[in-house]
Amino acid sequence: MVQSLIDHGVEIIFGLPGGQAIPIYDALYDRKDLINVLMRHEQGAAHAADGYARATGKVGVCLATSGPGATNLVTGLATAYMDSIPVLAITGQVRTTALGKDAFQEADITGISLPVTKHNYLVKDAKDLPRVIAEAMYVASTGRPGPVLVDIPIDVSFAKFDYEPVTEVNIRSYSPIQGESITEENLNAAAKMIAESERPVLYAGGGVVLAGASEELLALSEKTHILVANTLLGKGAIPETHPHSLGMLGMHGTAYANHAVDKCDLLIAVGARFDDRVTGKLAAFAKRAKVIHIDIDAAEVAKTVTPDISIVGDCKRVLSLLLDKVEPRGETEWNKQIKQWQQDFPLHCPSDDSQLYAQCIIERLWEHTKGEAIIVTDVGQHQMFTALHYKVTKPRRFLSSGGLGTMGYGFPAAIGAAMGCPDLPVFAICGDGGFQMTLQELAPSLEYKVPVKIVLLNNRYLGMVRQWQELFYNKRYSGVNIEFQPDFKMLAEAYGCVGIRIDKMSEVDAAIEKAMEINDRPVILDFHTAREENVFPMIPAGESIEQMMVNRPK
């Protein structure tokens, strides 16, 4: 099995052993060509594999023992599944003869992970292992990517057999381009619809990043002067610093992106799946627009929004074909109108210096990195502040749990990203709540000298929930006050890492600079921010742009 992984280009595994995984760990013992990162919790291993995959585009691999080890992976698998990330999870299992007998540390992990994996395998014969690993890597990384789990009973991992590498995969029941509809007719119709539209907008999602279709998308936008709104997972699809970028749309999107989508007469969705955080009230979403939907997954077409034209296929291919068909067009009245919205509703940072504001810290961070760092976020207000204020310039440089919204994702995913891209600075932007869910991974970060910079936006609240309670539950703050918390500077030092506490805006630049100089261990920058700051703009859940708040309601 280990040889199969190496033959498939795997260089790094994140895991934690246990009884039923010892034979696998035993095999890893002799392999110096496969880095085996010992994490401190299996959830951390799964997120690290996910972060590695998002940052590098390769399959991320994690490994756990049976029972509790395997179930600890589930949150990480669900996170990867929701965001279509290629992850391979390998789990130890009780021996085949004990399966189904409630043996010690037995959990039906293929059953448990069924709804959160693209596919999974229980291997009952060692001779199947090379084929199964080959298939698993193939399924995880092709078509619409996703996590795949391979469960290996201990007698199977013990068994000796003659290894023959499997290089070709042939699964008769699986095609990565099932339902493909890249036809002349479809492309011509799309080009015509674009030519006939007066107020078109591109809506770019995570699929553009996954497909590596950034160049094609930008070329299309430049040829037609159609501006691009991106989803949370589409950040970096085109540089957000480009004049054609409208930034993020949706619940916490920019007002101008949302106005553009609301008033457009043609919405061109590319690798995006009309998530409810984007659409809000469906009946009111882009209600004046015709829709072209380009997606590799036929099942995404007409799942929530029924398009006028759908093109099922890899968007890199579709966009490059479409690029040749569309007629060039210049700036129009519509472009001017959108520019007007950009002037009318700019993003802004609070200007008073008496408190630290997350938005301002993120803008400083942008200045120090020029948008070139890998930014990994956790989930909450800090995530949305980052989405709004950190303009991402390249694909695979912004990693965030979008679909599942998993608190605890950010820091371990940043470890995976940093190990996959050792030449780039990696910042984990975390809330004080989420960071406490997976901070045990400080230990392996130190051990492997991973210089992740943790930007802790510490508001002593489960801030995103508090914001909802403030706005929609009469300020009845229930279960959100987390003032009772460790001193994160001392915590960092206890782990042997560097900790810096920042209370004033004037200290921000020096702290970021110091963190960027440290390259052999993690740094925690503990920013004590304004406690009750809210993320705006905000369109309340299930509502339309009419209800958009751009400021705190009086």
Place this chain on the structure above:
Amino acid sequence: MKPMQHTITVLVENKPGVLARVSSLFARRGFNIESLAVSVTDDPTMSRMTIVVLGDDSTLDQINKQTNKLIDVIRVIDYSEVPILDRELAMIKVAAENSARAEIMQIVDIFHAKIIDISPATFTVEVTGNTDKVDAIERLLEPFGIKEMVRTGKIAIARGTHTAIS
């Protein structure tokens, strides 16, 4: 749109756990299964499921696409568009007192059903046919007192030369 009954055929790999994958998908996505019949095909590596589902056109579209996405699913055939032959089998144990016997035998005869077991107090009737026919004989036997009944799910095949495996 009004929910309608649709019959779909799903060709799958004949492997353990495939039924769980299909039923888990249906449960998770909120698709309603009215009936389900599974068996191996003439090719022993393949199984065939006939699933009767309830839903409007967009639900059916999602059912087809999502099911097709399962890795072990080889093909999904939606029979809404083609003429099909469909059958169910039922075994009905009906109270058969002396006085009722002749009448029950007449019903059985008319429906081309069979009496496959007899006891002093009961007949067990076997009937095959489409859903309507099985429903009809059930209704007619009801007044005599149905003691027990078992019905298979529907199975379906296209009319003419059209085949699922092609």
